[in-house]
Each structure stands twice: as C-alpha cells, then as structure tokens.
Amino acid sequence: MKRLDNILIIGIGNNTRQDDGLGWCFLDNLLKEGYNEENLVYKYQLMVEDAELIAEYDTVIFVDACISELKNGFEIDRIYPAEKVAFSTHEVPPNQILNLCENIYNKNPKAFMIKIQGYFWDIEIGLSEKATENLKKSIEDFKLSRL
Amino acid sequence: MNKKKIVIEPVTRVEGHGKVTIKMDENGKVENAFLHIVEFRGFEKFIQGHPYWEAPVLVQRLCGICPVSHHIAAAKAIDQLVGINPENLTPTATKLRKLLHYGQVFQSHSLHFFYLASPDILFGVNAPAEQRNIVAVAQADKELAKKGILMRKFGQEIIKALAGKKIHGILAVPGGVHKTFTKEEREYFLDGKQIPNIDTMIEWSKEIIDFMKNYHFENAQWIDNFAAYPSNHLSLVHKETGAMELYDGDLRSIDFEGNELLNIPDTEYRNHFKEAVEPWSYLKFPYMTKFGREKGWNRVGPLARMNTCTHIPTPFAEIERQVFKGYTQNKPNNMTMHTHWARLIEMLHCAELIKDLLLDDDLMGTDLVTQGTPRNKGIGIIEAPRGTLIHEYHTDDKGLITKCNLIVSTTHNNEAMNRGVRAVANEVLSEKPEITEPMLNQVEMAIRAYDPCLSCATHALGQMPLIVQLEDNLGNIIDEKIR
Numbered sequence: 001m002k003r004l005d006n007i008l009i010i011g012i013g014n015n016t017r018q019d020d021g022l023g024w025c026f027l028d029n030l031l032k033e034g035y036n037e038e039n040l041v042y043k044y045q046l047m048v049e050d051a052e053l054i055a056e057y058d059t060v061i062f063v064d065a066c067i068s069e070l071k072n073g074f075e076i077d078r079i080y081p082a083e084k085v086a087f088s089t090h091e092v093p094p095n096q097i098l099n100l101c102e103n104i105y106n107k108n109p110k111a112f113m114i115k116i117q118g119y120f121w122d123i124e125i126g127l128s129e130k131a132t133e134n135l136k137k138s139i140e141d142f143k144l145s146r147l
Numbered sequence: 148m149n150k151k152k153i154v155i156e157p158v159t160r161v162e163g164h165g166k167v168t169i170k171m172d173e174n175g176k177v178e179n180a181f182l183h184i185v186e187f188r189g190f191e192k193f194i195q196g197h198p199y200w201e202a203p204v205l206v207q208r209l210c211g212i213c214p215v216s217h218h219i220a221a222a223k224a225i226d227q228l229v230g231i232n233p234e235n236l237t238p239t240a241t242k243l244r245k246l247l248h249y250g251q252v253f254q255s256h257s258l259h260f261f262y263l264a265s266p267d268i269l270f271g272v273n274a275p276a277e278q279r280n281i282v283a284v285a286q287a288d289k290e291l292a293k294k295g296i297l298m299r300k301f302g303q304e305i306i307k308a309l310a311g312k313k314i315h316g317i318l319a320v321p322g323g324v325h326k327t328f329t330k331e332e333r334e335y336f337l338d339g340k341q342i343p344n345i346d347t348m349i350e351w352s353k354e355i356i357d358f359m360k361n362y363h364f365e366n367a368q369w370i371d372n373f374a375a376y377p378s379n380h381l382s383l384v385h386k387e388t389g390a391m392e393l394y395d396g397d398l399r400s401i402d403f404e405g406n407e408l409l410n411i412p413d414t415e416y417r418n419h420f421k422e423a424v425e426p427w428s429y430l431k432f433p434y435m436t437k438f439g440r441e442k443g444w445n446r447v448g449p450l451a452r453m454n455t456c457t458h459i460p461t462p463f464a465e466i467e468r469q470v471f472k473g474y475t476q477n478k479p480n481n482m483t484m485h486t487h488w489a490r491l492i493e494m495l496h497c498a499e500l501i502k503d504l505l506l507d508d509d510l511m512g513t514d515l516v517t518q519g520t521p522r523n524k525g526i527g528i529i530e531a532p533r534g535t536l537i538h539e540y541h542t543d544d545k546g547l548i549t550k551c552n553l554i555v556s557t558t559h560n561n562e563a564m565n566r567g568v569r570a571v572a573n574e575v576l577s578e579k580p581e582i583t584e585p586m587l588n589q590v591e592m593a594i595r596a597y598d599p600c601l602s603c604a605t606h607a608l609g610q611m612p613l614i615v616q617l618e619d620n621l622g623n624i625i626d627e628k629i630r
Contacts, residue, residue: 044315047299048258048261048262048281048299049297049300052296052297052300099282099285100285100292100296103282104285104289104292104293105293
C-alpha cells in the first residue's frame with residue numbers, strides 16, 4: 001500500500017454526469033494503484049463541516065472537473081484561504097473551506113487544486129475519450145510532483 | 148421618473164437558484180414583485196417507467212441537502228405499493244427510519260441557522276454584503292461557528308451510520324429497512340469519545356435558542372413586523388394527540404386566527420388540494436380546493452408546525468414551545484421572522500428524539516421487513532425540514548411507475564414567499580430615492596426565512612453570479628450591480 005501519510009485527497013464530482021466524474025475517477029485510479037483508502041474522500045460537493053475534516057491533515061488536495069480550457073488538459077495549483085463566499089451551501093469553494101479551517105480551528109494545511117478539463121456533462125456514466133486522456137496525464141503528473 | 152424593474156438573481160443564501168423581479172412605477176412606488184423559480188424539474192416525468200423500488204433511490208437525487216427527506220417520503224409511498232401501511236412496519240424499521248429522519252432535520256436546521264441565517268442576525272441587515280457570510284461569522288464568533296459545524300456534523304454522522312453515506316445513501320427498502328443498528332454505532336453517538344455526544348447536542352441547542360430569544364428581545368420591533376402577514380398554516384400532526392409529528396400523521400391546516408380548516412388522513416390529500424400554475428415560474432402554487440387559490444394557500448415548515456400542533460412531545464422543546472406560544476398569547480404566530488426561532492426549537496426537539504431512540508433497544512432489532520399484498524397506488528407524506536413533503540406514485544401490474552406527483556415543501560411556501568417579497572419590497576423600496584444593496588438583502592431575507600430548497604423544486608446547473616439590474620419602463624438597463 002502506498003502511504004499518503006498526512007495527506008487528504010478530496011475528489012469532487014458526480015460520476016453519473018459524464019466528465020463531472022473526473023474527480024472521483026482520479027481517486028478510483030489511486031485506489032487501484034494501492035493508495036490508502038482512508039485518505040481518499042469522494043464528495044458531490046464541499047460542505048462547511050469539511051473545514052473540520054481538513055484540519056486534521058498537513059496537506060489537502062482537491063480534485064475536480066473543469067469546464068474551462070486548460071493548457072495541458074489539467075492544472076495543479078497551490079491554493080490559499082480566501083474570503084470568496086458561495087451564494088448557496090450547494091457550492092462551497094475549496095478556498096472558503098480553507099478559510100473556515102484557519103479561522104475556526106487555527107489550522108492552515110498546505111492545499112492544492114487539481115483541475116482536470118472535461119467536455120460532456122449529460123446524465124450518463126463514463127468519461128469522454130478526451131477527459132480520460134486528461135485524467136491519465138493528471139495522475140502521472142501528480143505522482144511525479146510529490147505534492 | 149420612468150418605471151423601473153429591479154432583478155435580484157440569484158437570490159443568495161438559499162439552497163438553489165431563484166430570481167426576484169420588482170416592478171416600480173413612475174413615482175418609484177412598488178407595483179408588483181415576484182419570486183421566480185427559473186429552472187425546470189423533470190423528476191415526475193422521467194421516473195415514469197422505472198420499477199417502483201427504484202423510487203426512494205432515484206428521487207433523492209433531487210437534492211444534495213435534503214435527499215434523506217425524499218428518500219423517506221418515497222419509501223413511505225412505496226411501502227403502500229407492497230401493501231404496507233406505516234403502522235404495519237416493524238418497530239425496528241419504523242424507529243430506524245425515524246432516527247434517519249430526525250438526523251436529517253437536525254443537520255438541515257443547523258446548516259440553515261449557522262450558515263445561511265446567522266450572518267443577518269449577527270451583523271444586521273445593513274451590514275456590508277462582504278460581511279454577511281459564514282466566513283465573517285467564523286471570524287466574529289469562533290465558538291458559534293464551531294458549534295454550528297459540529298451540530299451539522301452530528302446529524303450527518305447519524306445519516307452516514309444508517310444510510311451508508313452522508314449524501315444519497317440508502318436505508319429504506321419496500322416494507323422496511325435493509326440494515327439494523329449496532330451497539331458500536333450507538334455508542335459512537337452516546338459516549339462522546341470521537342464526536343460530541345447527543346447530550347452535548349441537546350445543551351448546545353438550548354444555548355442557541357437562548358441566543359435567539361435574546362436577539363428577539365433586543366430587536367422585537369423589527370423582527371415582529373418584518374414580512375409579517377396573515378396566512379393559513381399546514382403540517383402533519385399526531386393522529387390521536389395533535390402533537391408535533393414529523394414522520395407520520397394527519398394533515399391539519401388552521402387559518403391565521405387558529406380556526407381549523409382541514410384535518411384529514413394524509414393519504415386523502417388529493418381530495419383536498421390542487422396546484423395552480425403561473426407563467427412566470429416553474430414552481431406550482433398548491434392550495435386547498437375548498438377555499439380556492441386566493442384563500443386556500445398555506446405556509447409550511449417550522450412556523451406552521453409550531454402553530455398547528457397542540458404540543459411537542461419532548462420535554463425541553465415543549466418548554467420552549469410554551470415560551471414561543473406565550474409571545475402571541477397562544478394564538479397562531481404569523482410573524483415570518485419568528486420562523487428562525489421555531490426552527491431552533493425543532494432542532495432541540497429532534498436532538499431529544501434522537502436521544503430517546505439511541506437509548507431504545509428496538510434500534511438493534513433484526514426484524515426489518517414486512518410483506519403485504521401489492522397495490523397500485525402509494526402516498527408518502529412527511530414533515531421535511533422545510534415543511535410538508537408529499538410523494539405519490541402509481542404503478543402498473545408489472546410494478547412500473549406510471550404516474551408520479553411530488554409536492555415539495557418549498558412549493559407549498561411559494562405563495563407565502565411571493566407575498567413576503569411583495570410586503571418587504573413595498574416597505575423597504577417604495578418611493579426611496581436610492582436603492583441600496585442592504586435594501587435588496589432585506590427582500591432576500593423574506594425568502595430566506597423559509598429556508599427554501601429551490602434545488603428540490605427544480606434542478607439547477609451552472610454558475611450564476613448575483614446580478615441586480617435596474618431597467619426603465621422601456622427595458623433599458625440604467626444601472627447594474629454584480630456580486
């Protein structure tokens with residue numbers, strides 16, 4: 001088993017909406033490769049209580065599908081606490097969760113956002129061909145990056 | 148001065164996407180105001196043709212906030228399709244479903260109070276927009292924010308323990324449940340070793356009610372009058388005692404003075420309700436047939452439940468209900484902003500109910516499913532966090548769904564929310580020389596009090612920033628604000 005130590009990886013998405021499942025598929029691949037399951041969390045959306053969840057880790061990585069065009073089909077960015085606030089609890093951005101974590105729990109885990117470009121979002125299970133390619137590239141890069 | 152139209156889109160700190168338009172005449176007086184639900188929901192249609200046992204799993208996809216409510220309402224309807232009435236379920240199955248339901252109401256009410264409502268309460272309606280959010284709450288009152296998160300988490304953990312996961316899990320099956328509760332699962336919620344225990348939840352719920360009562364005391368003039376208007380009130384009540392009942396009961400409606408308008412078995416709802424449509428919203432307008440579209444609409448949810456029930460069958464919440472009722476000399480409370488107070492009393496009630504169930508050994512029983520003689524029609528009604536939730540399914544002889552009707556809580560409150568928007572728009576915006584952002588926030592507050600789940604009523608996709616546009620009577624945009 002490949003230990004993630006004190007790293008939490010949160011896959012965000014919905015695998016019944018085609019490429020919106022990219023975040024989950026990223027985790028599925030890590031699981032197949034033997035990464036430890038307890039550090040991989042599948043979520044439809046982030047919620048306020050995730051501030052408590054991430055407070056227990058040194059590093060947190062959010063993985064989500066992205067509708068915008070990305071240079072290599074994916075992007076890995078360092079992210080920081082921000083005061084951007086979503087208008088509904090259905091959509092809470094990662095940097096808002098980081099902000100809550102910092103304010104409430106005085107913890108500031110190192111955080112990254114892996115965005116993977118998707119193309120199709122209909123009610124269907126399975127990634128598109130291009131999204132699958134982007135997924136593979138993002139996983140390879142993730143493994144090399146030593147986040 | 149030309150006529151103006153103000154658009155608030157989307158309405159913020161509510162669950163889902165909505166839009167408000169306010170039309171003003173040449174003198175800046177509000178002519179009319181509407182809450183539009185602008186997305187289309189197709190669940191009633193596309194579930195047709197699916198086997199009935201899929202319904203409790205499929206329909207909970209309506210929402211990421213209250214999937215449990217849809218799961219349970221659908222399950223109650225599906226029980227009837229396999230010939231089982233609520234009273235025929237085994238004690239273990241009934242109690243496990245109730246525990247799931249109370250966990251859902253507890254977490255949903257926590258989320259609404261701390262995340263959506265508390266910024267207005269802590270900072271006031273005139274605070275800058277950038278301050279009216281959970282991040283600012285966390286900065287201003289760390290302990291309050293922490294309690295909010297842990298209370299929400301407690302409810303979510305109950306859901307996870309029973310349904311396998313926090314969102315879109317499964318507990319109910321036709322005629323019962325598919326799993327029981329273990330001693331280890333029970334201890335997790337009782338011993339306080341890994342998460343604050345149920346006694347702590349009860350104590351924190353009491354503290355937050357005290358906080359709200361102080362807020363009412365200090366802001367009585369405003370909170371009593373803001374978006375207050377007479378209405379009917381509808382909810383389930385206990386069949387024999389008339390007590391507050393969230394899982395199964397009779398439907399009772401009273402008018403604004405307390406006169407009883409309706410008291411029927413829930414399965415007879417169709418004989419007493421109709422749904423009207425308006426061209427400017429995808430959300431229907433339910434009303435009691437006997438009283439017509441204009442007079443037959445109801446409010447539902449915490450305020451309505453507090454008005455329709457005779458008492459609350461848990462001790463601490465009943466004490467708080469008596470204080471609440473004392474405020475209006477035991478008459479129905481029609482003050483919209485008191486909904487927040489009522490919601491917190493229900494949160495305490497659910498915490499007490501959860502404790503009672505956790506101490507009940509029936510939870511760990513093994514008699515989980517009851518069989519019956521199949522029927523072709525099932526109706527499941529519960530009190531969801533936001534109010535009365537109705538699911539109805541019809542099947543053919545192969546068990547495939549031929550017809551589905553869903554009346555979600557937010558739909559019942561459609562007329563009430565529209566009246567609230569009009570009342571506040573008139574009060575706050577009419578004949579004012581300048582329209583400010585805090586003024587528009589007050590319009591949203593009239594909606595927010597109902598904690599509407601517009602995602603349940605529709606299904607939304609995409610990112611929508613808040614856009615406020617001022618248009619003249621020719622439709623030209625003369626001012627625009629985006630946040």
